[in-house]
Amino acid sequence: MTERVFNFNAGPATLPLPVLEEAQREMLNYRGSGMSVMEMSHRSKEYEAINNEAEANMKELLGLGDNYRVLFLQGGASTQFAMVPMNFLQAGQRADYILTGSWSEKAQKEAAKLGQTHIAATTQEGNYKRIPSLEEIQLSEAPAYVHITSNNTIFGTQWQSFPDFGDIPLVADMSSDILCKLFDANKFALIYAGAQKNLGPSGVTVVVIRQDMIEKAATNIPTMLRYDIHAKNNSLYNTPPSYSVYMVNLVLKWLKAQGGLAAMEQRNLEKAALIYDVIDNSNGFYTGHADKDSRSTMNITFRLPNEDLEKTFASEATKQGMIGLKGHRSVGGMRASTYNAMSREGCQALSDFMKEFMRKNG
Numbered sequence: 001m002t003e004r005v006f007n008f009n010a011g012p013a014t015l016p017l018p019v020l021e022e023a024q025r026e027m028l029n030y031r032g033s034g035m036s037v038m039e040m041s042h043r044s045k046e047y048e049a050i051n052n053e054a055e056a057n058m059k060e061l062l063g064l065g066d067n068y069r070v071l072f073l074q075g076g077a078s079t080q081f082a083m084v085p086m087n088f089l090q091a092g093q094r095a096d097y098i099l100t101g102s103w104s105e106k107a108q109k110e111a112a113k114l115g116q117t118h119i120a121a122t123t124q125e126g127n128y129k130r131i132p133s134l135e136e137i138q139l140s141e142a143p144a145y146v147h148i149t150s151n152n153t154i155f156g157t158q159w160q161s162f163p164d165f166g167d168i169p170l171v172a173d174m175s176s177d178i179l180c181k182l183f184d185a186n187k188f189a190l191i192y193a194g195a196q197k198n199l200g201p202s203g204v205t206v207v208v209i210r211q212d213m214i215e216k217a218a219t220n221i222p223t224m225l226r227y228d229i230h231a232k233n234n235s236l237y238n239t240p241p242s243y244s245v246y247m248v249n250l251v252l253k254w255l256k257a258q259g260g261l262a263a264m265e266q267r268n269l270e271k272a273a274l275i276y277d278v279i280d281n282s283n284g285f286y287t288g289h290a291d292k293d294s295r296s297t298m299n300i301t302f303r304l305p306n307e308d309l310e311k312t313f314a315s316e317a318t319k320q321g322m323i324g325l326k327g328h329r330s331v332g333g334m335r336a337s338t339y340n341a342m343s344r345e346g347c348q349a350l351s352d353f354m355k356e357f358m359r360k361n362g
């Protein structure tokens, strides 16, 4: 294949073409250093500049000030499932989890190995079709933190607005929708995200953490799992995933050039509407998994009338250069991941293909 495909995979996922081109231009000789970023010492001036710029760009995009730090860690979002309770769930305390899908279940199960947890709400009944309403959320008394998953990659649901629990620290796994829209990041005590969906390649996990959380993080745990150590060392306590951080910084620069989060939000709404409109106007040929008021702009999940048609749909789409549309086994059907880097053209192509497929098979 010589042409680039429209890549609807859930992650690792498509990256902005200008970012890949910039990386290609800088591959052999990064800004006169005579080497690629991959080959560079993480203690070099050049790398330090990349690291600092990535932190500054992330904070700028999120509208965060000096009371926040951005860390570039390893181990994926899955390591954060354990690191959050290890650092913040002390003996005798309880942490509250709101379950909206498999990833929040995993986060809660990991925490339950380390301390007491309370399930403050769950939408498991009906197979995670929706985000709970505020009235459904029953917090325990003075929890150490409340954990949510902002976007449910597998089920295709997304918090449309975030809850506010006052002084109780709000922790969010934003792996699949970080930087997809404007939101008040200052409401969060800690945000984490594996980079491989909306931020860059795999290998780095971005953690946005408020200063008071760093101050109260546990110190009697393994060094590599201590937020305070990573913060104190500027994410350079040990060898960081330097090339991935470099790529994340290119994506952040691209995002700023696109107009930042407000522009992204508008674009993402329009892109998702191209696909949701086909589902809604298909007279039941396509059925969305998520309830309309919980729908994600990042992962669009839908079924066809039967599994044979779903297989044909995926294989015909692939022939037309649209790949990665097979859904997760726990929902079945199709999933189109339409992260920031997915172009409008890609969504338009899928929307047109869906209409044509329904005309032929409906």
Ligand code: PMP
Pocket: 011, 075, 076, 077, 078, 079, 103, 149, 151, 152, 153, 154, 173, 174, 175, 176, 194, 195
């Ligand atoms: N949380 C969410 C919402 C995810 O979508 C994923 C990955 N699909 C994870 C956590 C796990 O991330 P990682 O593979 O980086 O550990």
